Amino acid sequence: MAGETDRDALIADQIAYYRARAGEYDQSMRRLGRYFSMGGNVAGRPGDDDAQEIAILLEALEGVGPFGSVLELASGTGWWTQWLAQHARDVTAIDAADEMLEINRERVNAPNVRHVLADVFSWKPDRRYDLVFFAFWLSHVPHDRFAQFWRLVGESLAPNGQVFFIDELGTEETRGMEKRLEGETVLRELEDGRQFRAVKVFYEPAELEAKLHAIGWSIEVRPVGRRFYWGRSTL
Numbered sequence: 001m002a003g004e005t006d007r008d009a010l011i012a013d014q015i016a017y018y019r020a021r022a023g024e025y026d027q028s029m030r031r032l033g034r035y036f037s038m039g040g041n042v043a044g045r046p047g048d049d050d051a052q053e054i055a056i057l058l059e060a061l062e063g064v065g066p067f068g069s070v071l072e073l074a075s076g077t078g079w080w081t082q083w084l085a086q087h088a089r090d091v092t093a094i095d096a097a098d099e100m101l102e103i104n105r106e107r108v109n110a111p112n113v114r115h116v117l118a119d120v121f122s123w124k125p126d127r128r129y130d131l132v133f134f135a136f137w138l139s140h141v142p143h144d145r146f147a148q149f150w151r152l153v154g155e156s157l158a159p160n161g162q163v164f165f166i167d168e169l170g171t172e173e174t175r176g177m178e179k180r181l182e183g184e185t186v187l188r189e190l191e192d193g194r195q196f197r198a199v200k201v202f203y204e205p206a207e208l209e210a211k212l213h214a215i216g217w218s219i220e221v222r223p224v225g226r227r228f229y230w231g232r233s234t235l
């Protein structure tokens with residue numbers, strides 16, 4: 001098991017990676033065909049698998065509404081923030097990479113969104129939210145920060161608040177995209193060849209449900225197509 005200093009260094013590397021990658025993030029999402037911005041919404045490219053998968057994810061997310069105040073953790077360049085901004089009363093979008101938040105601000109450009117530069121592993125919520133949302137983030141949470149991360153989620157929720165999240169399943173395609181160094185640590189490379197360490201943990205839905213159950217959460221996790229899953233708290 002990694003010592004605290006090693007763990008802090010890995011988390012710092014992961015943040016440095018995303019800071020450096022912000023400028024190419026949207027381009028790589030477009031190449032992957034993950035998102036297509038249509039009328040300001042997150043939607044798949046018409047006609048491919050992702051289109052159907054993103055549509056299913058959105059339908060599941062819509063089922064959580066009506067949306068009041070939303071906390072979005074690791075909001076990135078704002079693919080989901082823009083959707084949330086249109087559906088929620090207000091959105092607080094947290095990310096540790098200023099470069100990501102800058103793109104997010106430009107994309108979303110909505111008065112009901114507050115952007116906060118913060119590391120999820122040290123940030124303390126300043127208020128309570130009706131929904132805590134995170135997309136493609138849980139797979140970047142190391143096992144030994146998992147319980148701490150979920151405590152933050154719990155501390156951020158208003159009474160009867162809900163959690164909804166989305167992430168990738170471990171397929172041949174997603175596993176093949178990066179070199180695994182050891183355990184949960186992978187090596188990520190930018191277009192200019194710079195390399196960074198990051199955390200990438202793939203879960204099977206039932207395994208994740210059980211892991212969450214063990215720390216007191218009742219969460220339903222469902223696969224979506226071949227590549228994604230969503231998780232939703234059950235009240």
Ligand SMILES: C[S@@+](CC[C@H](N)C(=O)[O-])C[C@H]1O[C@@H](n2cnc3c(N)ncnc32)[C@H](O)[C@@H]1O
Nearest residue numbers: 018074075076095096097100118119120135136
């Ligand atoms: C895979 S991206 C997902 C972005 C966005 N949620 C999406 O679905 O497009 C992961 C995001 O986590 C952010 N991040 C990485 N480490 C973080 C940390 N310790 N605290 C907050 N955000 C972090 C990165 O800057 C990046 O924007």
